[in-house]
Amino acid sequence: MDTVVWVNGRLVGEDESTLSALDHGITVGDGAFETCTVVGGNVFALTRHLARLRRSLTGLGLDLSDDDEARCVAGLRDVIAATGPIDGRLRITVTSGIGPLGSGRTTSPFTVVVAAQASVMTPEGRAARSPWTRNERSAVVGLKTTSYAENVVALADAVARGGDEALLANTRGELCEGTGSNVFVEIDGELLTPPLDSGCLAGITRELLLEWGREAGLPVREAVLPFSVLDRVTVGEAHLVVTSSGRNVQPVTWLDGVAVAAGPVSLAARELFDRLHRERNDP
Structure with a gap:
């Protein structure tokens, strides 16, 4: 199965251009992510993963608001609806959004990306x-x-x-x-x-x-x-x-x-x- 991708509110093609070249997640890696197991189309341990995502962003000096978290969950639901009842993995990525070419930040809406694909875990x-x-x-x-x-x-x-x-x-x-x-x-x-x-x-x-x-x-x-x-x-x-x-x-x-x-x-x-x-x- 192909990877299903959601970016900032909509499902997009794998090769579709969707992020700014100045997104700080691209230029300096200014963001955090979670990779979750998907079991029969259900995201495993989601509450723990969202809590750790918030901790990681806080550690970076970024505040994940309730609205931003709601965007993550909305993206997750859209992606899971598109993948169906798979076993696989799902990744939530949040970056600080558009920023300068250097390490400094400017105020910008966060970028949220959710992606999922079917996969099989190996036993060893x-x-x-x-x-x-x-x-x-x-x-x-x-x-x-x-x-x-x-x-x-x-x-x-x-x-x-x-x-x-x-x-x-x-x-x-x-x-x-x-x-x-x-x-x-x-x-x-x-x-x-x-x-x-x-x-x-x-x-x-x-x-x-x-x-x-x-x-x-x-x-x-x-x-x-x-x-x-x-x-x-x-x-x-x-x-x-x-x-x-x-x-x-x-x-x-x-x-x-x-x-x-x-x-x-x-x-x-x-x-x-x-x-x-x-x-x-x-x-």
Whole structure:
């Protein structure tokens, strides 16, 4: 299925010119976005995604008004009506609108873009350690912004080496996150994920796995982990999982060219999330 796109109030063609060349989202990446899972034509965890979109924009110094949020929801409804009952993904992007060529802003109505397409999640992932680090003291740490060049470069490097995700340390040498995912490591029967002060994004799937895992009695919790913990994965002493709206809970079975096994807690977490995300549309 082709991608269905809505821009500032109307459905548009994929190749239709719809944004100003001076939109600040294009010139300097001044905006935020959310990618949501679509299950049978329903947008999963929408309330949480809209709350995080507002937090990201606030962190950028942009105030998402109730009217702007209503525009996002209107676009979402139009797009879902056009796609029908698909399984896939939907992205909401909000930029600061038309601005100068430099980093400064002028007052302008926000640009809102909503797009969706059918897609299939793969049950397993392939990861590679990135040579670059995440700055846990960045001005935009923890914000889901459209300034994604670092992630693009790191992911391209991982793909060139046979992976589909790159894993990043922070500047303290701790395991942080992937370019578009959170990371869990299964060690000694527990599933551990870096805390938010590592610099990782507050992922919706991460958040729900922690909540649902505890509810179901799975041993999942936050813990500071050295980046070198990945050495334990490659020798079979630990197991690795990445989570995101595009992956759900995805055990990694290939790390830096080495085939690795999915752990029992990791597989139980995948099964739990696969079931509950279809039962609970807006948790």
